[in-house]
Amino acid sequence: MSRLKDRSSRHDAFFRKAREQGFAARAVFKLEDIDKKLGLLRAGDRVLDLGCRPGSWLQYAGQRVGAHGKLVGIDRLPMPSEIPNARIVIADLYEITDEVLVGDLGAFDVVLSDMAPDTTGIKSTDQARSAALVEEALNRASRLLAPGGAFVAKIFQGPDVELLRKRMQTFFATVKLVKPEASRKISTEVYLAGKGFAPAST
Numbered sequence: 001m002s003r004l005k006d007r008s009s010r011h012d013a014f015f016r017k018a019r020e021q022g023f024a025a026r027a028v029f030k031l032e033d034i035d036k037k038l039g040l041l042r043a044g045d046r047v048l049d050l051g052c053r054p055g056s057w058l059q060y061a062g063q064r065v066g067a068h069g070k071l072v073g074i075d076r077l078p079m080p081s082e083i084p085n086a087r088i089v090i091a092d093l094y095e096i097t098d099e100v101l102v103g104d105l106g107a108f109d110v111v112l113s114d115m116a117p118d119t120t121g122i123k124s125t126d127q128a129r130s131a132a133l134v135e136e137a138l139n140r141a142s143r144l145l146a147p148g149g150a151f152v153a154k155i156f157q158g159p160d161v162e163l164l165r166k167r168m169q170t171f172f173a174t175v176k177l178v179k180p181e182a183s184r185k186i187s188t189e190v191y192l193a194g195k196g197f198a199p200a201s202t
Contacts, residue, residue, distance in 0.1 A: 014182045018056065027114055028056035029182035030191070031152070038176060038193055040110055040150045041065060048101060048108045048144065049073040050093060050137050051115030058083050061112070070105055093136060098143055107146035113137035113153040116189075127158030127188075134164055134192065142171055142200070149197040157188045168194045 014026040035041050041064035049058050052073030062071055062083045071086040073079075074093060081088050089100065093115075102108065115137065117129030134153045141151045151172065155161055161177070168175045173196025183189055 023056045023059055025054050025056040026182060028060045030114070030180040031057050031060050031112070033180040033182060034152055034178050034191055034193055035060075035064065037178065038150075038195060040152065040193070040195070042109070044068040045109040046070045046105045046107065046146075047072070047110045047112065048140075050111065050113040050140065051075055051133075052088065053077050053079040055079055055081060055083065057112055057114055058086055061110070062086060072101060072103070072105070072108075074101065093140070098140070101140070102144055108141075108144050108149060109146055110150045111137065111141040111145055111152075116154060116156075124158070127156045127160065130154070130156035131158065131160035131164060134160075138164065138168065138171075141197070145197045145199075147198060151192075151194045151197065153192050154189050155192055157190055161190065161192070165192060168192060170200060171198065172196055173198070 012026065014029050018026045018028055041061055043066045045065045047061045047065060049061065052058050053075040058071055058073045062085065069085060071083065072089065073086060074089040074091060076092050078090050079088065115133045117126060117133055119126045134155045137153045145151065165175055165177060172194030175194045178191045178193055180191065
């Protein structure tokens with residue numbers, strides 16, 4: 001992060017609030033907003049967090065699912081974790097098997113993805129890379145979600161948003177496009193959220 005961005009974050013209300021409440025990043029309030037609007041997380045849920053570093057989404061999910069819930073997070077980079085009931089997998093999502101992620105849980109009730117690509121500054125390239133991450137996350141969710149499950153993924157606004165929204169409609173009873181309050185106004189990020197997962201018939 002540049003010094004300019006760092007200074008901006010330090011004066012950001014969500015940044016300060018996250019630090020005061022012990023969360024690893026301000027992004028926690030994006031998930032909280034989506035959860036409050038759509039009712040994603042419940043006590044006892046099994047949750048998969050794709051691109052989990054630095055851990056604020058896992059922290060929030062852990063609070064929501066409680067002592068009987070289970071959390072699995074995956075990221076390419078190591079992260080410290082003292083989150084109860086959380087298993088952290090250090091790996092590239094494109095290289096890891098479904099079996100390693102799900103372990104003995106059988107399936108997940110919620111799959112989350114706050115993944116963002118390495119950006120180039122070229123809008124069309126960054127949008128395409130973001131969409132590719134969402135597509136991979138959705139592929140995983142379609143194989144690992146339990147019936148009735150939920151899915152949330154960040155995507156940069158662009159032509160692929162509508163295509164992915166329509167694809168999600170083949171798996172989920174309801175699909176919403178959400179711009180959380182904690183998203184910066186200048187950011188092109190939005191979140192695709194699906195509820196009521198039903199595996200595609202074969």
